Amino acid sequence: MNQWWRDRVAYQIYPRSFLDSDGNGIGDLRGIIHKLPYLKELGIGILWLSPVYCSPNDDNGYDISDYRDIHPDFGTMAEMDKLLDLAKKLDIRVVMDLVINHTSDEHEWFKKSRDPESPYRDYYIWRPGRNGRKPNNWTSFFAEDCWEYDEHSGEYYLHLFSKKQPDLNFRNPKVLEEIKDIMRFWLHKGVSGFRCEVINVIFKESLEDGRKRMILTGREHYLTREGTHEILRELRRDVLSRFDCFTVGETVMVTPKTAFDLSDPSRKELDMLFSFEHMDTDAVIVKWFRTRFRPKKFCNVLCKWQTALDWNANYFENHDQPRCVSRFGDDRDYRSESAKMLCVLLLSLRGTPFIYQGQEIGMTNFDFTSMEQIRDVESFNVYRLATRLHFPKAFRWHMIQQSGRDNARTPMQWSPGRNAGFSSGTPWIGINRNYTDINVETQEKNPSSVLAFYQKMIRLRNKTKLLKSGGFRCVKIRRKLFVFERFNESGSITVIISFSKKAVRFRASGKPILSTCDRSEYDGILRPYEAILLQGRVGG
Numbered sequence: 040m041n042q043w044w045r046d047r048v049a050y051q052i053y054p055r056s057f058l059d060s061d062g063n064g065i066g067d068l069r070g071i072i073h074k075l076p077y078l079k080e081l082g083i084g085i086l087w088l089s090p091v092y093c094s095p096n097d098d099n100g101y102d103i104s105d106y107r108d109i110h111p112d113f114g115t116m117a118e119m120d121k122l123l124d125l126a127k128k129l130d131i132r133v134v135m136d137l138v139i140n141h142t143s144d145e146h147e148w149f150k151k152s153r154d155p156e157s158p159y160r161d162y163y164i165w166r167p168g169r170n171g172r173k174p175n176n177w178t179s180f181f182a183e184d185c186w187e188y189d190e191h192s193g194e195y196y197l198h199l200f201s202k203k204q205p206d207l208n209f210r211n212p213k214v215l216e217e218i219k220d221i222m223r224f225w226l227h228k229g230v231s232g233f234r235c236e237v238i239n240v241i242f243k244e245s246l247e248d249g250r251k252r253m254i255l256t257g258r259e260h261y262l263t264r265e266g267t268h269e270i271l272r273e274l275r276r277d278v279l280s281r282f283d284c285f286t287v288g289e290t291v292m293v294t295p296k297t298a299f300d301l302s303d304p305s306r307k308e309l310d311m312l313f314s315f316e317h318m319d320t321d322a323v324i325v326k327w328f329r330t331r332f333r334p335k336k337f338c339n340v341l342c343k344w345q346t347a348l349d350w351n352a353n354y355f356e357n358h359d360q361p362r363c364v365s366r367f368g369d370d371r372d373y374r375s376e377s378a379k380m381l382c383v384l385l386l387s388l389r390g391t392p393f394i395y396q397g398q399e400i401g402m403t404n405f406d407f408t409s410m411e412q413i414r415d416v417e418s419f420n421v422y423r424l425a426t427r428l429h430f431p432k433a434f435r436w437h438m439i440q441q442s443g444r445d446n447a448r449t450p451m452q453w454s455p456g457r458n459a460g461f462s463s464g465t466p467w468i469g470i471n472r473n474y475t476d477i478n479v480e481t482q483e484k485n486p487s488s489v490l491a492f493y494q495k496m497i498r499l500r501n502k503t504k505l506l507k508s509g510g511f512r513c514v515k516i517r518r519k520l521f522v523f524e525r526f527n528e529s530g531s532i533t534v535i536i537s538f539s540k541k542a543v544r545f546r547a548s549g550k551p552i553l554s555t556c557d558r559s560e561y562d563g564i565l566r567p568y569e570a571i572l573l574q575g576r577v578g579g
């Protein structure tokens with residue numbers, strides 16, 4: 040079968056923050072429809088939409104109360120159909136978020152399951168306490184307990200994320216049948232696949248106490264268990280294989296070995312997956328404790344994954360991560376240079392590249408100044424926990440500022456006009472003050488902008504077989520330099536990347552195919568944060 044998902048560049052939209060067409064301060068489907076030509080112009084071939092389903096928005100749509108309907112904030116099903124239709128005409132494949140580890144506690148299934156006699160009881164994981172204590176010692180992803188007590192039935196339910204996100208019980212075959220139906224519903228509508236959210240935690244092998252750990256006590260009982268592999272194969276067999284579609288798993292805490300098993304084509308589970316190790320290289324144990332970014336460590340991890348898997352889903356940003364230019368580049372003195380360098384790196388690796396909205400104009404972390412500007416449930420929980428643990432206030436704030444997910448959730452900066460052209464109303468979250476400089480409209484007029492560079496690089500990737508499907512070979516990793524090669528039987532391309540603010544020497548011959556400094560000859564010296572693609576092998 041034609042694996043078109045390997046040949047295309049993907050773009051993630053976080054709908055709340057993309058474009059608001061009706062002035063209620065929240066991005067919507069009409070806004071996305073309006074900007075599809077913009078994505079086409081950028082060279083995008085796959086569009087991943089973060090959840091637009093009905094949701095009470097405890098976790099901005101990742102708590103779904105109806106999988107078959109659109110949240111009124113975002114629009115209507117008719118608009119969704121229109122979006123799918125127009126995307127098809129533009130040859131952009133749409134991928135939806137499939138959030139099945141949990142639903143909202145306001146989903147009909149959960150409401151019914153509160154009644155111990157209901158056939159829906161077993162859709163979720165309900166357990167009695169143990170002598171007045173919780174059913175086990177597990178801890179949650181969101182810095183809170185992961186068991187919530189229900190007065191009415193005298194039992195607890197499990198939630199690995201917020202308490203408004205109860206975990207589904209995948210030991211109940213009926214649950215899986217429901218999920219299959221939901222998938223068919225969207226595939227019949229014309230979506231081309233799913234980003235399968237936290238898919239490697241869905242199957243809880245046991246509910247025993249876990250080994251005490253700094254994070255996620257209990258995880259050995261649910262991380263990538265055999266039951267998950269079986270479910271993935273069943274979904275492929277009964278649903279996905281009948282459609283022209285693909286899946287990308289969001290797989291937390293995977294190792295190269297577990298990731299290999301989840302995405303090995305012969306096992307027929309996932310087509311590719313998002314791993315996290317490269318995103319953890321600037322953190323100590325948890326993302327809330329950041330250390331200095333060390334390019335060497337980062338590139339070593341990238342190489343490891345490039346070699347471990349045949350195909351990666353590559354990304355440097357998403358709605359859960361701070362902005363990459365603020366993190367791996369320099370958003371003060373070399374914003375444009377480092378944003379372009381990261382663009383070359385992302386789009387030259389082997390695998391499907393995923394660009395997150397705003398990355399293509401070099402959007403930076405949110406310049407917020409107080410907790411009042413924060414909207415994310417995870418940040419609230421962590422801040423509360425850090426207060427309980429007596430972390431000094433300045434440190435607590437530093438944690439949120441550096442690592443909070445709202446960094447990437449500020450509205451897309453379309454123009455230097457009011458509210459960055461995002462909304463005519465009051466935006467649901469603040470807009471970064473740098474929008475007068477960093478915005479699409481201004482960059483569209485500037486041939487040396489980050490946006491113009493993304494267009495060029497994506498175009499190059501889209502037409503270059505070597506970049507799309509060539510093999511990967513690491514050539515050199517120095518403290519602030521990364522050199523690798525993409526090759527096939529008919530040739531090769533050398534990719535040279537500098538993470539340095541200073542000039543860096545690296546001897547190589549070959550004609551530049553593309554450079555972030557727009558040069559036609561390479562003299563062996565990289566300028567600050569330069570990235571360059573050379574025809575042929577190093578020295579050859």
Ligand code: ISL
Binds near residue numbers: 138180200291326359
């Ligand atoms: O950002 C994280 C916590 O610090 C990640 O661990 C994140 O929670 C994890 O990657 C799962 O993310 C997905 O599921 C969450 C949702 O909040 C995220 O937005 C989503 O990407 C729960 O549904």
